[in-house]
Amino acid sequence: MQPPKPAPRDGDPVDALELLSGAAADPVELSSGSASPRGAPRGAVAGLSAPIHAPAGPRWRCLDCGYPIIESLEPTCSECGRRWERGVLERWASGAEDARLERAAWFVLAALFAHLFALPMFLTVARIASACFLFAACQTALVGRQDSIGGYLAISGMAAAALMIVPFAWMGNALPYYTLHLVATSALVLAMLHDPVASVVGRSLGGRQIAPFVLFGAPVLATVCYVLDAVEAAPAVTIPVGGSSYDYAPFSFILPYLVALGGGVFAWQTLVAARKRLCGPPEE
Ligand SMILES: [Zn+2]
Known part of the structure; x- marks a missing residue:
């Protein structure tokens, strides 16, 4: 014995x-x-x-700074000091969040590709396609996050994308559409970087810091563009494309279009960076 x-x-x-x-x-x-x-x-x-x-050896990654965390009963990051629940770290290490970030990044990339078709004859179809891809990205962010802050942000992004399709994809003034584009992409980033249990993740990512400013800056930019368009009565900019030339209004099309394009690139880049830092295998 x-x-x-x-x-x-x-x-x-x-x-x-x-x-x-x-x-x-x-x-x-x-x-x-x-x-x-x-x-x-x-x-x-x-x-x-x-x-x-x-x-x-390290088994998890800190979901704020990406630093490797060794398995323990009360996992705590030795770099930033944040304490995590085991279940949260295990879920993020399981590959599910990695796949979700990858899917959302692809949807944003597809939306950006559609966004590029800005010639008048393609414009409505391109806007609808871009909005549909953004809607799908936000829906990807919603799964499993219902009734959490991340879930509400994902629903906000879906609502913005739905409004982009009806009625704004068909409207002559592009300002509301591209403002909603900016709202949807920044809401998507914030939704993806919220965990239902651990709340905010990815605090060390630059994109996570900037996204709230993009979200709240979008209506401000729209107001500025609207006022400039109404007050200045700026002449249209003529852009020659393949033997033809097209007129674009500077403040109700060109500026919002370019800012929305930048917002899309920013969202895609942040999702890719989050995937790399929070979901990759922990290094020794
Ligand atoms: Zn950390």
């Missing part, structure tokens, strides 16, 4: 680690004479042919 396991002694890290990891059921005799010399790597205790423990 095996003798009962003695209680862990203060200052005996090997015993404490064994108990924590559940390895106590298979005790290895450690007489006082086999104590590990200071500085020896864990799991390579002198005098034992087999290691007690394989070294516990």
Whole structure:
């Protein structure tokens, strides 16, 4: 019969680690004479042919700064100090959020591609296609996040994308459409970087810091463009394309169009960076 396991002694890290990891059921005799010399790597205790423990390498990534976190009962980032719930880290490490970020980034890229077809004869179809891709991206962000801040942001993005299709894709004045484009892409970024349990993630990402300013700056920019368009009565800009030339209003088309394009590139770049920093395999 095996003798009962003695209680862990203060200052005996090997015993404490064994108990924590559940390895106590298979005790290895450690007489006082086999104590590990200071500085020896864990799991390579002198005098034992087999290691007690394989070294516990990093298993998760901090969802704020991407720093590797070693598996423990109360995982805490040694870089930024934020404490996480195991379940949250395990879910982000499972590949589900990685796949979600990848899908959303592809939808944004498709929306950007459609956005480029800005000639008058393609414009309505291109706007509808771009809005549909943004709607799909925001819907991707919503799955599993209902009733959380991230879910509300995703619904806001979906509502903006739906408004882009009806009625604004058909309207002559492009300002509302491209303002909603900016709202949808920034809401998408914020939704993707919210966890239902851990709230905000990816705080160290530049895009995560900028996205709120883009979201709240969109109506301000729209107001400025609207006022400039009404007051200045700026002449249309003629752009020659393949033997023909097309007139575009500077403040109700060109500026909002370019800002929306920039917003789309920003969202895509942030999603790609988030995927790389928060979901990639932790480095040693
Ligand atoms: Zn961290």
